[in-house]
Amino acid sequence: MATFRKLWVTSANSGSTAHSSRNRRTIGVTPDIATPIVSPRSRTPVKASKVARLKPKKKCCKSKPRCTKCPVVVHKMQKAEHHGLSEKELKKVLHRARAH
Template sequence: MKPSEFATLKAKKKCCRSKPRCKRCPLVLHKVHKAELSGIRGKELEKVFKRARKA
């Protein structure tokens, strides 16, 4: 998935808390959005996404 597509994803209503977290998990999307606002782009944003899914 391209980093530009993370912003267009719609979060699920409730998190299932499975490991790894799903791509549409509210927590994952929140962490990615927060990183994007702080100026992280490209491959660094992908790393944030992968780290958030492991959490």
């Protein structure tokens, strides 16, 4: 199931604040684009096999999609790596664990 993000246009000639909902109109909806998994410091894509070796955060974020360092994601990746899955299969497990 794809989630959708609304695009808004604010009218330029309005005199009220930009945060007012009266100044916005919907011009369309776009599907959320799947973002690559990136490391928090270097912002480069992280391999699925390296996610199992990350140190998890203290608390689960419970947001969708879950972050890469979420303890739930790291634990599921550790289990998958322990079963000896290939890199391609690990990538699929990571995608399911983050629940895009």
